[in-house]
Structure formats: structure tokens, C-alpha cells
Amino acid sequence: MFATPPTTLHLISDMKFGATFTFLLSLISIALAVSFIVPGAVWTDTSGAKILAHGGHVMQVDNTFYWLGYGSAAGVVPNIYESTDLMNWEHVGFATDQVTGMYRPKFIYSGGKWYIWGQVNREIVTLVAPGSTLASTEYTLTGSPALLPPDSRSFSDMGVFVDDGGDAYFLSSADSNNLQINNIDGGSPITIGTRVADLEAAVEAPGMLKSDGVYFLVVSQKTGWAANPDKVYWATSIDGPWQGGTDIAPESTNTYGSQNSAELMIVGSSTTTYIFLGDIWDSTGSDASNYEWLPISVSTSSNTLTLQDYAMWTVNPSSGVIAFANFANTTFNAADGIVRGSAVIKKRAVHNIDSSSNVTFTNVIGKGDKQWVAFKYTVSNVTAGEAHVSVNGDAPINLSDLNSRAGYRSTIPVALALKEGANTLTFGTTATGGDFEAHLEGIEVFDDY
Ligand SMILES: *[C@@H]1O[C@H](CO)[C@@H](O)[C@H](O)[C@H]1NC(C)=O
Ligand SMILES: *[C@@H]1O[C@H](CO)[C@@H](O)[C@H](O)[C@H]1NC(C)=O
């Protein structure tokens, strides 16, 4: 059985799901199923469109996950997707046509109603769903835009946390330089309540999880759209004292190029799993931005959280167990490819792949559809060029257009449309500034997408 956080929320009086959800589930198309969570890759919904759900969170209700975030295509509007496996997402639609400019939307369930809170002009704006399901495209505006008690601060980024006992909290980057936590009061509609904590820290993008009685607050620093090392604070009571400020990932990786958006807890039959839901923003925070979801390892002895950096992974939503792809046996070692130009073979790898060199793999067996191909390579200077792949002689595609982590991590899975039977893949590079070369270990070809 699933433990669904909303069923324990004491703001909740009745949870009536049933017919509507069953109907929605039946709408999930049988398009090519996605079988891995691949941080940084371009994620598409079941219709093949890019998923637009930034600055959001995931809410589990019974066996279904609802991903709420914003897409700017329609003017920064809350956008809803649903899935039973966190990989294959059906687009429910934009939640409303009554508001634009709503950033970092979050679902809140109270008194039998589903609400969306989002940040519009640095104030809380409330939407309410017309019926008993959160999967609606007809949310309407309710209440009045609100500043934060007690001193009417405005805020930028916001998050929501529901405690085991059911108390719900609003997390915000208040007045630019404070991380403020307020109660969320029940009622119809819900309203922002008293302040319970105030950390004097210039941080943003807050999310929270609780494990073994310890509250962990995850925040980023403030560097615009550029990634920075996200930090972890902890406390044994939500009102503090808050301590810590440790890195959630090795500092030099800037949170593997991402910014926190929310934390997801899956209470499985075997284990409870926590997942970091992050955004990998492009330089302007556009819809071209991607996502970084990674399992979190929690230490309540050192009061730290650490991201588990997997290139391809899955979580079983009923057991909570994480599995990850093993890259131990690369399908093609680079040295077994056809090496052109001045590149140099060293053992099983090919070094010094510059703009006039490349490595070609023939006989890459495809299934006539999209499948993951992981490129294992490093570059001499990630800002001085791009690695690309050409499939069957077609125009080269930059790997960074297929996976935001290209150049930054050593295993880059990308979804390639391969024809049935033998394919030819050529790996090469383009230098944009000064010296740039890649060192290719090989490629791993997966049967699945
Ligand atoms: C590979 O490199 C050679 C030059 O060394 C070039 O002629 C050829 O067009 C390249 N192939 C691809 C697919 O980039
Ligand atoms: C790939 O990247 C190179 C180097 O930045 C750039 O010159 C080229 O236009 C890019 N190719 C595409 C198809 O965007």
C-alpha cells in the first residue's frame, strides 16, 4: 500500500477519489514507454511533447503521481501531468486560464478541496479546483493575493511542506534575504498563517523533507539562472533552531548543474525513498530548461542529505526501491570504432578528439524507435566546445541539445531514433574557443527508451 502524504494532512476532511481517477488512468496512451529517469535529458510526455513543469512539485494520491510546475509557453501558467511510475507522464493540461505570471506553483489539499498556491508579483495567489480532483484544467482564482505575516514581506520562491501530523507549512524566500516558514491555515479558502521560523540567509528555491524526526530544508543560493551549490539545513523542530548549511552535492558540481524545486517522499513497502526534484535551467530559464531528479541519501547521524548521482535510474513506486543502470560493460569501446583524424587510441579509449577527428561505430543494432544510447566521455574545457553525434550520416546533433549534463558528467544518455537493424553512429566535436578535445571511453546502447 501507498502512504499518501495528503491523507494524513489534518486540513483534509474527506478524500474522495475513484471514478474520475480511473477514467484518467485509462487515458494514458500506450505510446513508447519510458523506462528510466534520466537527469538532464529532454523529457517528453506521452504525446511526445516536451514536459513543461518547472519550479513545481509532485503530489502522490493513492497510486498516481501528479506533477505540477510551470511552463512559460502559455504565459507562466501552472501545468499538470500525471503518471503511475514517475517516467511516463500524461499531460492533463494547464490548470487555469485565469492567471499568468504564476511561478513555482504547489498543490495543497484542505477541507475537501484542492488548491494551487503560486507566486504572482511576489505575493501568494490562490486557485481552487472545481471538483474533488486535483487533475483539473478549470481552477479558478479565489481569495486575495497575500503578503507574508507578520510584517507583510513579499517573497520570491516558495515551497510547501506537510508534516506527519498533518500541519502544512509555507516556505519562502522572503524579503530577498530570509528563509521564512509560515503556517498554512485551513478554512475556505486556505490562508497564510503565523510565521514559525525565519532564517537570515540569502537563499531561495526551498523544499523540505522529514526523516526520523529531523526536518531537512533544501535551498539554493542566489545566482540567477546559473546553478550553485544547494545547501541543507536541519532542525528537530520546525520552528528551529535551524543549523547546518552543508552541500547536498560536491560543491564543484553546482548541484550537478541544477536548482532545488521540491523533495518527494515515497513510502514504499520495502523502504521510504526521498527524491530531489530539481530544475536544470538554461541561461534564461526558458522552456528549453530540463530537469534533474535524483535519489537523496539521508543521514540522521550527521544531519546531512546527499544526492545520489545516477545517469539512469528508476524507483519502484510500490516498494520504494531504487535501481540504476550499470555501465560496467560498455557495448562499444571507443578503440573498437573507426577513428579518423588526429585522435589517439589509448587502451580501450580514444583521446584528443578535436574538431577534425571523430569515432564511428557501425553495427549499432536498433529497434526502429527511440532508445537510450549513453556516451561515456570527458572534455578538456566544457565552455570551449561541444560534442556531437551523427546518426546514419545525418547532420550532427549536439549532445547538449539532448542532455543538459553533456560535458559536465562522464556518462551522458541521450534518446536517439535508430532504425531497425544496423546503424552507424559517429561521435565528434566542435571547438568554439581555443583548445577543445574530448576523450571517449565508449558507448552503451540500451534496448529501451
Ligand atoms: C569524420 O571526420 C572526417 C575527417 O577526419 C570527416 O571527413 C568526416 O566528415 C567526419 N564524419 C562525420 C560524420 O562527422
Ligand atoms: C553545435 O554546437 C556548435 C558549437 O557551439 C555550434 O557551432 C553548432 O551550430 C551547434 N549545432 C547545432 C545544430 O545547434
Ligand SMILES: *[C@@H]1O[C@H](CO)[C@@H](O)[C@H](O)[C@H]1NC(C)=O
Ligand atoms: C575554457 O574555455 C573558455 C572559452 O573559450 C576560456 O575563456 C577559458 O579560459 C578556458 N578555460 C581554461 C582553463 O582553459
